[in-house]
Amino acid sequence: MVIKDEGRAARVWALIAGFAGAEAVSVGHVCRAAVPVTGTDGAALSLVTAPDRRTLLHATDGAARRLDDLQFGLGEGPCVDAWRQGGPVLVADLGSVEAMARWPWFAASAVEAGAGALFAFPLQAGAIRPGVLVLYRAQPGLLSDEQLADALVFARAALTVTLDTVGSDGVEGRSTPVASGWLGQDRAEVYQATGMVAVQLDAGLDEALARLRAHAFTTDASLAEIAQQVLDRVLRFTPDGTGGSDAE
Missing domain, CATH: 1.10.10 (Arc Repressor Mutant, subunit A)
Incomplete structure (x- = not known):
């Protein structure tokens, strides 16, 4: 199992490096590489310092940006819950009764914005939780086991790149203070x-x-x-x- 995980991580980092080319690896490269591998349509990565303080670092397209804006503006959604709970929130059908009941404002607006499914992965290592990687699909549908495993590795890669970029304070339940230039x-x-x-x-x-x-x-x-x-x-x-x- 360890060998398989190491092999998956090596493959994911190779894909990210391919998107980066001669550039230094950024969160944008992580997001863009994650989309085709996970069979999704777009991705966004947000820096989170508190439930009501989030900064969008990258969105692959307008719909991904809109979904982030909705969750920030409404104060609810899978991204919010993933950060608070410290675990993935996987929503295969945003139009389902369950999703509408859990996020009454966000779910309907997300479907209207063109999202059928949304998968949120907190960036977390021990007490450090600096952000959330969000993947969306235009059509409802679950991630396969392989796609989910890859998404978790992309989230770990996003954690590494994010911490390398903005640093960390290492305080449980909090994450990196945002420099003014990032806000x-x-x-x-x-x-x-x-x-x-x-x-x-x-x-x-x-x-x-x-x-x-x-x-x-x-x-x-x-x-x-x-x-x-x-x-x-x-x-x-x-x-x-x-x-x-x-x-x-």
């Missing part, structure tokens, strides 16, 4: 707006982010758009308990 501008604005809403509501950051997400959902806007309205002083939240907001 996407739209996500940075969401975090800034969350702080402003927390002051407006005289509440914690978790409640402030929840109010932002709820307002984005009820107004059919993206979380980034709502955050920008807060930063522009167009939108102000009030502690009235209704989940609404006042425009100045």
